Amino acid sequence: MSEKISEAELVVMEALWEAAPQTANDVADRVATDRDWSLQTVKTLLSRLMAKDIIAADQDGRRFLYRPMVARDDYVAGEGGRLVNRLFGGRISPLVAQLAQQDQLTADDIAELEAILKGLKS
Amino acid sequence: MSEKISEAELVVMEALWEAAPQTANDVADRVATDRDWSLQTVKTLLSRLMAKDIIAADQDGRRFLYRPMVARDDYVAGEGGRLVNRLFGGRISPLVAQLAQQDQLTADDIAELEAILKGLKS
């Protein structure tokens, strides 16, 4: 239901998912690792995320404490599903096959996949 | 290396990946199943894809025959990898786990995943 999160907005979301609630300054600091943005830029992105009801803010003195309203897991599941639909017609195996072919699957990945499959068969 | 393909452009690409080469009219007809676009809109998208060097065109009389310059598999692998990186830190298993949890894995999917894993272990 909630609106689309743009690339730049997602960076802010990641910061908020790491820890919440945070002030605009906290978020800017955290985001600085990834992007060289001014504080104002971060605040604009926070505003837009507020307008989209993806985050909320509680007043704390004269500042605001921002917090995500959507869980990262939910967002990620939605996006993952959408991509799998768009690119693979809803089938996950071609993506796994692609990654396998590019040797992008670690032994850990393979073990985990096997565990998941085992769980499904029970 | 090639530039980003937007949502609308991707619809055109799908049409071109289905069959190539095609005239602008062919593409528009094929795309009509998905989107209710005017012929002009499709032509604009074709132009933009040309500008981005994602497709090429060969003159055929007074028309052009358009064809993709990137293979669907390559594009899809790139996008899939990018998403898995962005959302899951490069690990595929969380995505599979998500899909499994949402009962989005069919018996066929599971069988294919098992086959892929079996292939990897040999």
Add this chain to the structure above:
DNA sequence: GGCTATTGACTACATCTGTAATCAATGCGA
């Protein structure tokens, strides 16, 4: 109690995207 620093709100502006109308060339039928 006025000055300054902090902080959110508002405004700005270039680019990209979605969607299309209009223009211009050109080939074909009458």
Add this chain to the structure above:
DNA sequence: TCGCATTGATTACAGATGTAGTCAATAGCC
């Protein structure tokens, strides 16, 4: 040969996005 239909090129324009400057309120300091 002349007008019409086809087709690509150019232009348009609103909304989203990336990036940030400026304004206004306010709270603490001297």
